[in-house]
Amino acid sequence: MDIETKQIMGQSIIDWCEDNKALIESIEKYPLTGELSKNVFEQLEQLGILQLLGDSETHHEFDLLAHVAFHFACYSPSIAVMLVQQNLAAFLINEAGQEVPDHWIALPIFDAVSEWPYQVSVAKSRQKVVVDGIWKSIPLLPVAKNLLLPLYNGDANAFVLANIALGNKAHAEQPIMPLGLRGCPLGDWTAQEIKVDKAKTLLKGESAFSMIDCLWSQAEVCMSAIRSGIAQSSYQNAMDYAKQRYQGGKIIIQHSLIRKMLADMHREQATMKETWQLVSSTLQPGIKLKTGHLSLLLAGCDRLPWLTSDGVQLFGGVGYMEDYPQERCFRDAKQCEFLLGHPQAKNFFLWQTDAG
Amino acid sequence: MEACLINECPPFANRDSSITEWSFLERYPELSFYFKKDPAVGARIEAHYRRVQAYVQRYIAPVALEIDLKMMRDPNYVPMDLLEAACDYKLFSMMFPSVFGGSGEHIVAAFITYELIASHCVGLSNLIGVNGLAIGCILSTFDPRSLSIMINLITENEKKRIPTLLSTCVTEPGAGSDAEDADEFEKAVLKTTATRVKGGYELNGTKIFISNGSLAQLHVVIAYDAAGKHRPEDLLVFLVPNTTPGVSTPRNEKKMGQRVCPATEVVFENAFVPDAYVCRQGAGKGEYAYTGIANVLGLTRAGVGAFATGVAENAYRTALKFVHRHDFLGQPMEQQQWVRVELANLARRAQVSRSTYLNALLTVASMGVVEPMSGVPEKTILKELSKHPLFVKARDAFLHMEPADKMFKWKASQQTTYERDTATAYGDVAKVGCTELAMENCQKAISLMGKLGLRHEYGAEKLLRDVKLLQIYEGTNQVNMLDYIKRRMTRQFVTSA
Numbered sequence: 001m002d003i004e005t006k007q008i009m010g011q012s013i014i015d016w017c018e019d020n021k022a023l024i025e026s027i028e029k030y031p032l033t034g035e036l037s038k039n040v041f042e043q044l045e046q047l048g049i050l051q052l053l054g055d056s057e058t059h060h061e062f063d064l065l066a067h068v069a070f071h072f073a074c075y076s077p078s079i080a081v082m083l084v085q086q087n088l089a090a091f092l093i094n095e096a097g098q099e100v101p102d103h104w105i106a107l108p109i110f111d112a113v114s115e116w117p118y119q120v121s122v123a124k125s126r127q128k129v130v131v132d133g134i135w136k137s138i139p140l141l142p143v144a145k146n147l148l149l150p151l152y153n154g155d156a157n158a159f160v161l162a163n164i165a166l167g168n169k170a171h172a173e174q175p176i177m178p179l180g181l182r183g184c185p186l187g188d189w190t191a192q193e194i195k196v197d198k199a200k201t202l203l204k205g206e207s208a209f210s211m212i213d214c215l216w217s218q219a220e221v222c223m224s225a226i227r228s229g230i231a232q233s234s235y236q237n238a239m240d241y242a243k244q245r246y247q248g249g250k251i252i253i254q255h256s257l258i259r260k261m262l263a264d265m266h267r268e269q270a271t272m273k274e275t276w277q278l279v280s281s282t283l284q285p286g287i288k289l290k291t292g293h294l295s296l297l298l299a300g301c302d303r304l305p306w307l308t309s310d311g312v313q314l315f316g317g318v319g320y321m322e323d324y325p326q327e328r329c330f331r332d333a334k335q336c337e338f339l340l341g342h343p344q345a346k347n348f349f350l351w352q353t354d355a356g
Numbered sequence: 357m358e359a360c361l362i363n364e365c366p367p368f369a370n371r372d373s374s375i376t377e378w379s380f381l382e383r384y385p386e387l388s389f390y391f392k393k394d395p396a397v398g399a400r401i402e403a404h405y406r407r408v409q410a411y412v413q414r415y416i417a418p419v420a421l422e423i424d425l426k427m428m429r430d431p432n433y434v435p436m437d438l439l440e441a442a443c444d445y446k447l448f449s450m451m452f453p454s455v456f457g458g459s460g461e462h463i464v465a466a467f468i469t470y471e472l473i474a475s476h477c478v479g480l481s482n483l484i485g486v487n488g489l490a491i492g493c494i495l496s497t498f499d500p501r502s503l504s505i506m507i508n509l510i511t512e513n514e515k516k517r518i519p520t521l522l523s524t525c526v527t528e529p530g531a532g533s534d535a536e537d538a539d540e541f542e543k544a545v546l547k548t549t550a551t552r553v554k555g556g557y558e559l560n561g562t563k564i565f566i567s568n569g570s571l572a573q574l575h576v577v578i579a580y581d582a583a584g585k586h587r588p589e590d591l592l593v594f595l596v597p598n599t600t601p602g603v604s605t606p607r608n609e610k611k612m613g614q615r616v617c618p619a620t621e622v623v624f625e626n627a628f629v630p631d632a633y634v635c636r637q638g639a640g641k642g643e644y645a646y647t648g649i650a651n652v653l654g655l656t657r658a659g660v661g662a663f664a665t666g667v668a669e670n671a672y673r674t675a676l677k678f679v680h681r682h683d684f685l686g687q688p689m690e691q692q693q694w695v696r697v698e699l700a701n702l703a704r705r706a707q708v709s710r711s712t713y714l715n716a717l718l719t720v721a722s723m724g725v726v727e728p729m730s731g732v733p734e735k736t737i738l739k740e741l742s743k744h745p746l747f748v749k750a751r752d753a754f755l756h757m758e759p760a761d762k763m764f765k766w767k768a769s770q771q772t773t774y775e776r777d778t779a780t781a782y783g784d785v786a787k788v789g790c791t792e793l794a795m796e797n798c799q800k801a802i803s804l805m806g807k808l809g810l811r812h813e814y815g816a817e818k819l820l821r822d823v824k825l826l827q828i829y830e831g832t833n834q835v836n837m838l839d840y841i842k843r844r845m846t847r848q849f850v851t852s853a
Contacts, residue, residue, distance in 0.1 A: 110807040118686045137807045177425065177812035179802075179820065186811075246530060246545065257834055305799055312824055316832055317527065317565045317619075320825050322610035327824075331612070334802060334820060335810055342806040344694075345685060 006067045009049075013068055016047060017075035024076045027183035028328065037143035037185075041104055044083060051100060053091040062218050063280045066225040070276075073229025074236075077332045078183025080229060081339065084222045085109050085139055088215060089148050092161060095211065096202045106144035106166070106187070110137050112341020113150075113216050114349050120191055122153045122160075129160050129196040134188050141166070141187025142175065148202065149189070150212060159209035163202040164194075180328070180335030216340055217288040223339040224276040224297040227304050230336065231269035234311035234329040238262060241315055252314075261314050268307050272300040291350050298346060301337055308333040363691040371681050375673060377413065380405045386711065387464070397462055404450070404465040408472050411445045420477035424818050427615035431608050434571060435616060438480065439519035447484055448520055449511045451491065454739035455751070456504070457511035463721045467662045467713070474666025475673075478822045479614035481663050483521070486567045486617065488659055490522035490576040492652035495726065497593055497635040498768040504755040505595060505633065509574060523572035525563035525622050548579040548624065550592050556631050559594065559602070559624040567829070569620025570605040573598055577624070593635040602627035613821030636761055651776050653830065653839075654716070654724045654783035660830050661713030661786030664794035667823050668709045671797035672702035674815045678805045698804050705793040712793075716786035723771070724779030777843045784840035788833045791826040798823045 017024065020043070027040060044050055052065045065087055072080035082104070089105035111119060120133035129151055141147065144166060151160040176186040203211075239262060242253040252258045279293040289297075308330045312319035319326040337343060380402045381388055391398025415438050426433050442448065451466045452458020466488070474481035487510075494502050510520040530545030548561025559579055563569070575596040584590025596603060602625045608618040676699060679689040689695045720726060741747045754760050798820040802809035809816040827833045 114685060118683060137811065177428075177817075179810045179812075179817035257838075309795065309824065309827075313827060313832060313834070317828055320612050320828055321619075322612065327612040330824065331821070334799070337803065338807045338810065342684075343803065344806075348685070 006064060009064065010067055010071045012047065013049075013071035014074075016043075017072065021075075024079070024183075027076060027078055029182075032143060032183055032185045034143055037104060037140075040079065040082070041102075044079075044086075045102065049083060050086050051090045051094070053087050054094065062221060062283050066222045066276060066280045069222045070225040070229045070273075073226040074233045076183060077226055077230050077336065078181045080226045081109075081181055081184050081336075082140060084219065084226065088219055089146075091215065092148055092202065092212070093163075096161075096163075098163075098202070101146060103146075104140045104144040106138050106141040106147040106189075108135060108138045108149065109219075109340060110139065110338050112345045112349065113152075113213050114345050115341055116150050116152045117154045120151075122151045124158060125195070127197070129158075129162070129201075131162075131191040131194045131196060134190050136188045137176065137178075137186045138189055139181075139184050139186055141189060142185040147189060151196065152209065156206040156209040159204060159206065160196060160201050161203040161208060161212065162196045162200050164196075164200060178335060180331035180333070182331075211286075214286060214288050217294070218283055220289060220294060220297050220340055221276055221280045221283065223336065224272070224300060225280070226339070227301055227333070227336050228269065228272040228276055230329050230333050231265075231272050231300075231304055231307055234308045234326065234333075235262070235265045235269045237325050237329070238265060238311045238314045241318075258314065261310055265307055265310055265314075268303055272304070275300055291354050294346070294350055298343060298350075301343060304333045305330075305337065362693075363687055364693045365691045365696055367688060368680060368690055373680075375677055375680075377409060384468070384710070384714070386714065401462050401465045401468070404461050405468055405472070407445055408447070408469045411441065411447070412472050412476055415441045416473060416476045416480055420480070421812065421815060421818060423477070423616055424479070425812065431610060431615070431618070432570075435480070436519075439483075439521075440517050442484060443514045443517045443519055446514060448487060448514050449507075451488070452507050452511065455742055456507045457742045457748070458507065460739070463726055464714075464717060467659060467717050470659055470662040471666045471669075471710070471713075474663045475669045476666075477616065478663050478667050478670075478826070479616035481666060482567060482614055482617040483571075485659055485663065486524070487520075487522045489567075489652070489656045490524045490574070492655050492726075493524055493576050493578075493593065494595070494635065496652040498764040499636045500755040500760040500764050501632070502593075502595055502635045504752050506574065508752065513573075520573050521568045521571045523566050523568045523575045523620075523622070525566050525569070525575050525577040527563060527565050529562065529564055546578070546580060548577070549582040550579040550594065550629075551582040553628065557592070557594065557629050557634060559596065559627040559629060561624050563622045563624075565609065565619045565829075566622045567617055567619055569622045570608055570618050575603070575622060579624075594629045595633040595635070596624075596627060596629055597633075600627050600629070612824065613818065614825050632756075651724070651780065654720045654776070654779035654781075655726060657780075657783035657787035657830050657836065658713055658716035658720055660826055661709070661716060661783075661790035664787075664790035664823070664826050665706060665709040665713055667819055667826070668702075668706040668790070668794040668797040671794070671801040671816065671819050672699070672706050674819065675699060675702055675801040675804050678809070678814065678816075682805075682808070684806075695804065698800065702797050702801060702804075705797050709790040709793040712789045713786045716782040719782040720779045723775035724783075774847075777847075781840050781843040784836040784843075787830055788836050788840075791823070791833060794823050794826060 023040070026036065049068050052061050052068065054061060065084065069080045069084050072083060085107050086105060088109070089107045090100045093100045108119070119135045120131050123130045131151060135149065138147065147164045147166055149162045149164060151162055176188070178186055242258055242262060243251060245252045248255065253262070275296050279289065279297060282293065308326070312326045312330050315324060315326050318324050321327065387398070391401070419435070423435050446459045447469060449458040450461040450469065451463065452460065454460040470481050470485045473484065491506065494506055506522070513520040528546055528548060530547065548559065548563065550557040550559050559577060561579060563577070569575070575598065577594045577596050579592055579594065580586055581590045581592050604623045604625070605620045606623060608620050611619055679695055679699060682689050684692065684695065742751075798816065802816045802820060805814065805816055808814050812818060831839070
């Protein structure tokens with residue numbers, strides 16, 4: 001994707017976010033209702049950004065998805081996460097040769113591939129896979145009509161990506177109160193010996209597992225873009241506030257301590273942005289991220305909660321209030337630490353990949 | 357993946373077992389050194405610890421998370437049952453000497469109370485602990501009349517099981533952290549003014565982010581004398597009952613955490629304060645309201661250290677409970693060495709934090725704002741006498757008289773600048789050190805717990821929202837550090853002749 005196209009796309013996202021500030025505000029007011037989620041879905045669909053990845057032939061458009069996610073994250077990290085998740089789900093459905101439905105699809109993006117075997121119990125009985133247990137914290141589950149669930153017990157040959165139609169049960173469940181990304185509702189999926197037959201199987205086998213493993217790896221770029229958007233937003237909010245807040249007889253941006261805090265935040269957010277853009281430009285279809293690149297992205301993930309904490313600190317008492325944007329950056333930053341899995345699980349995985 | 361995770365350690369206990377509470381000496385072993393020298397004081401503090409622990413276990417631990425959710429739905433909700441129960445345990449009057457009708461607990465006991473409550477809900481600890489700031493402000497003016505008004509209100513209400521909450525109104529839209537720093541204070545834009553009228557003053561202005569503002573029966577208000585030149589020495593301290601015409605609390609802020617302790621806008625419109633409710637100031641030459649407030653910061657900042665220690669401890673226990681019952685990549689978490697080291701670090705930070713605030717507290721107790729009051733004897737006979745109406749009447753009459761005022765101010769004047777500086781500097785260190793450790797613990801606890809740590813019902817996410825405020829109030833950590841280095845450096849440079 002050329003730079004000009006990305007710039008045009010980026011500007012259209014910024015324009016949309018500026019025009020829809022009220023909608024973004026209402027999304028962040030927990031919990032997201034079915035009606036509102038439908039509205040958001042339709043608006044994003046109109047922008048033509050819900051199926052950017054296409055299929056395995058074209059999914060180097062990850063670069064574009066990351067750019068779009070970044071611009072959304074500057075305004076609403078919740079929408080950015082929903083958008084990336086929907087694109088990943090649409091890609092998987094396209095891969096299976098099926099038509100992508102025009103509604104939200106749930107996908108457990110808070111779990112690393114290495115964590116999948118431990119979420120629910122997966123057993124094989126005759127030609128069916130039997131699932132038991134509770135898969136917790138699945139984004140969009142309360143408002144989705146389908147759930148794509150990777151069923152994996154450690155044997156890649158027996159891997160199944162199930163496509164489960166959701167009834168109204170998920171909607172009736174007690175809403176989960178998360179720390180951040182409150183616009184993107186979470187749900188727990190409970191399975192009591194659910195049988196996944198051929199009709200419910202979207203993809204299966206070792207090749208499917210490898211493909212999704214690669215998808216999860218490349219999606220780290222999008223998640224880093226979202227984190228980077230939060231970092232930029234936190235920094236920009238701090239800059240704007242520092243230019244107008246008067247304290248100690250002068251505007252606070254004239255205090256050297258504030259300048260140092262801003263300079264530190266600027267360096268960190270610039271590093272994060274440069275990192276995902278650099279890694280994103282190296283992505284190739286069907287090839288997982290280099291471990292070095294993944295390590296770079298995860299380093300930014302470690303720093304983000306501290307950067308946004310400084311952002312609140314610079315605001316002082318005002319930064320702690322929900323009327324101002326900094327507290328949301330602080331909460332969202334921590335929530336985003338776990339996108340695509342537990343950082344320690346990823347760490348172990350990275351090490352094991354290199355160490356053999 | 358599984359191959360890299362080895363179960364090296366035996367389990368702590370079976371998964372159904374619960375975590376017990378610490379005994380006094382398990383939590384504060386360092387204090388035994390002092391209490392061996394004075395066993396009576398030690399026994400009193402230990403007994404107080406047990407009482408507070410019982411209160412916390414019975415009233416706070418079971419509902420802390422539920423209250424947080426209730427506050428999210430209804431920001432005006434007040435957990436009155438908890439506050440009424442706190443009266444039964446004399447948590448509002450614990451710091452007052454028996455002769456004033458309080459329970460005369462040692463200052464260490466008061467701070468232990470804050471830590472214990474904070475180890476289950478720091479918002480509730482703040483709700484009760486904010487009183488300490490208001491009392492400290494009045495204490496720092498060394499005005500016995502104001503002190504007796506405040507103490508009588510609290511102790512009399514407590515007997516009737518009516519919780520008395522106080523607020524301290526300093527912050528304004530144009531005066532935040534600068535109003536908490538002696539060097540910056542003159543530049544802070546404090547617009548609330550007090551105009552002299554017959555029989556008292558009229559207050560006008562708006563205070564913001566006032567903890568307990570909407571719940572307080574009595575506000576301690578800092579305002580400039582309109583007839584003055586806007587200098588620190590023109591500041592006045594007032595006691596303003598919430599029922600005073602012209603005082604209103606139009607809104608509570610929507611806070612990220614510590615929701616149970618409201619942060620309120622308090623507005624004064626021609627609010628009349630009679631002379632009897634104006635603090636008499638001037639403990640010796642060069643003393644004025646601000647000096648008093650600056651001196652109280654050593655005490656209150658050590659108090660924030662106690663809050664932070666409670667949070668750090670809670671983060672450790674929340675993670676411990678989680679780790680005890682959950683697996684990571686298919687293996688029991690508690691049996692993995694790396695997890696145990698993470699847990700150890702959480703416990704270590706809580707322990708370092710506790711030592712830091714106790715260190716500051718003992719310094720404040722020996723040379724800070726509370727030291728002049730610590731000479732009041734705790735005798736049974738005084739305690740009994742204070743129950744007698746005639747004694748109370750005579751005591752209050754004396755406290756309103758000039759000789760009492762002179763006595764208090766003489767006592768205050770015995771304290772050196774070095775002592776006050778040191779106490780405040782230690783308070784600064786406790787505030788910054790403990791809140792940073794607590795913040796790190798909350799971040800690390802969630803990182804250990806993973807995606808479930810982000811959910812309200814597991815407790816850790818509330819801790820992270822709550823802990824951030826500790827780095828902001830009582831002066832941001834940055835302001836505290838500027839104050840600390842100033843107090844250190846002024847003594848480390850020698851001007852050449």
